[in-house]
Amino acid sequence: MxxxxxxxxxxxxxxxxxxxxxxxxxxxxxxxxxxxxxxxxxxxxxxxxxxxxxxxxxxxxxxxxxxxxxxxxxxxxxxxxxxxxxxxxxxxxxxxxxxxxxxxxxxxxxxxxxxxxxxxxxxxxxxxxxxxxxxxxxxxxxxxxxxxxxxxxxxxxxxxxxxxxxxxxxxxxxxxxxxxxxxxxxxxxxxxxxxxxxxxxxxxxxxxxxxxxxxxxxxxxxxxxxxxxxPLIYNSTIAEGYKIKSPDTGILEVKNGDKVTVEIKNLTKSDQIFYLNKKNQPVKVQNPKEKRGGLEFQIGIDANIGDYITVFIGNNSAVSFKVVRK
Missing domain, CATH: 3.10.620 (C8orf32 fold)
Known part of the structure; x- marks a missing residue:
């Protein structure tokens, strides 16, 4: 995109x-x-x-x-x-x-x-x-x-x-x-x-x-x-039945170097998944794993992560989390 x-x-x-x-x-x-x-x-x-x-x-x-x-x-x-x-x-x-x-x-x-x-x-x-x-x-x-x-x-x-x-x-x-x-x-x-x-x-x-x-x-x-x-969910999440299994909270208390594990049901490896860093640049999710009828992947926390993380699936925003620094 x-x-x-x-x-x-x-x-x-x-x-x-x-x-x-x-x-x-x-x-x-x-x-x-x-x-x-x-x-x-x-x-x-x-x-x-x-x-x-x-x-x-x-x-x-x-x-x-x-x-x-x-x-x-x-x-x-x-x-x-x-x-x-x-x-x-x-x-x-x-x-x-x-x-x-x-x-x-x-x-x-x-x-x-x-x-x-x-x-x-x-x-x-x-x-x-x-x-x-x-x-x-x-x-x-x-x-x-x-x-x-x-x-x-x-x-x-x-x-x-x-x-x-x-x-x-x-x-x-x-x-x-x-x-x-x-x-x-x-x-x-x-x-x-x-x-x-x-x-x-x-x-x-x-x-x-x-x-x-x-x-x-x-x-x-x-x-x-x-x-x-x-977390904040979007229309595409409801329409496609994407169940956010992990994290089970919308507030991520993290520090640089941490990895946040995200699991979303009803996704496959053919789906394009990415998030935006604080400069509005897309970051493609690497090496997602199939798990329980969905995908599991990790997002690394570093200085490029802003106050929120929004996961996109294809052209549509799916879910947002708030980032709270420890």
């Missing part, structure tokens, strides 16, 4: 939404939804179309995800300049719930009609459309892990939202906001890039990048330390 291209890729590493583009699978549901007419100008008409075209719960849930990803754009300006929280008074619990519902309904209609919003709008619209087609969906608020600076962060914040959807007896994870694209720091704008990996995401991958305020999913506790201190 030309050095110029590799250096350009490295510029993505400190953007807000850390998602490198690459080809992803578009299934039959997505292809049908992509051709939906613009005349579906109410949520009820859209829901009727989805119910007519799809029978299974999973296909309906996927169709909602796809439609939102194809049609709703992330409003980065609104993210940077959030509106004041709208307060209200009430005299009873019933009045309080009515006013909360009205605010939520207004958010849904605003997102649907303007075709833009932030994660609160994406998730409220998803839940609303799900209810119209007979699906049970919940909005989950929590933290997100998208930047190198998030590795080893000390505290949890509530800065993102996503959905869970009940398919049969199983709750699946859906992030329609991340499904529509990512923020390109080099261009200073959002880039539309459909990411179906954020529909029914493997929980192991999902919770490496998300942490719910409740600390639980489907009755199971999510390890907060694993979220805060784990």
């Amino acid at each position: 030309p050095l110029k291209k590799i250096s350009f890729l490295f510029l993505f590493l400190n953007t807000l939404f850390l998602n490198v583009t690459f080809a992803q699978k578009v299934n039959e549901v997505d292809q049908i939804v992509a051709k939906y007419p613009k005349s579906l100008n109410t949520t009820e008409k859209l829901a009727e179309k989805i119910e007519k075209d799809f029978n299974s719960e999973e296909d309906k849930a996927r169709a909602i995800f796809s439609w939102i990803a194809f049609n709703i754009k992330y409003d980065y300006s609104a993210f940077l300049n959030p509106q004041r929280v709208q307060g209200f008074s009430y005299s009873s619990e019933a009045e309080k719930q009515r006013k909360i519902k009205q605010l939520n309904d207004n958010l849904i209609q605003k997102t649907f009609n303007s075709k833009k919003g932030v994660c609160e709008g994406f998730t409220a619209l998803y839940q609303h459309l799900a209810s119209l087609v007979g699906l049970k969906s919940e909005v989950v608020k929590g933290d997100s892990k998208t930047r190198l600076a998030d590795i080893g962060r000390k505290t949890i914040s509530s800065n993102h939202a996503w959905n869970t959807v009940l398919i049969g007896r199983k709750w699946i994870l859906v992030d329609a906001t991340w499904g529509q694209g990512y923020y390109d720091g080099s261009k200073g704008r959002m880039v539309v890039d459909f990411a179906p990996i954020y529909f029914d995401t493997d929980p192991d991958f999902f919770f490496a990048k998300h942490y719910p305020d409740s600390g639980t999913f489907d009755g199971e506790k999510i390890n907060k330390n694993d979220f805060l201190n784990g």
Whole structure:
């Protein structure tokens, strides 16, 4: 790979939404939804179309995800300049719930009609459309892990939202906001890039990048330390099913002369693997060994290693670690 291209890729590493583009699978549901007419100008008409075209719960849930990803754009300006929280008074619990519902309904209609919003709008619209087609969906608020600076962060914040959807007896994870694209720091704008990996995401991958305020999913506790201190994974890792077996932490406490052993499942020797040194120069991994359905290799720590190590597989970043000098 030309050095110029590799250096350009490295510029993505400190953007807000850390998602490198690459080809992803578009299934039959997505292809049908992509051709939906613009005349579906109410949520009820859209829901009727989805119910007519799809029978299974999973296909309906996927169709909602796809439609939102194809049609709703992330409003980065609104993210940077959030509106004041709208307060209200009430005299009873019933009045309080009515006013909360009205605010939520207004958010849904605003997102649907303007075709833009932030994660609160994406998730409220998803839940609303799900209810119209007979699906049970919940909005989950929590933290997100998208930047190198998030590795080893000390505290949890509530800065993102996503959905869970009940398919049969199983709750699946859906992030329609991340499904529509990512923020390109080099261009200073959002880039539309459909990411179906954020529909029914493997929980192991999902919770490496998300942490719910409740600390639980489907009755199971999510390890907060694993979220805060784990490595940063990228879209290609999720899409290709690359399991990071070693190191088991995202924080590498090392000194010059040490060797860090990296093991990634679902890789073969035909895969091109490299990392960038602190001068943005590519360093090809030497002598990777096949191990347990993947590859194991070593990265030597020297003066050319910067504050982070990002491993690339082919053209795509796969995983990043934070380097802490002893």
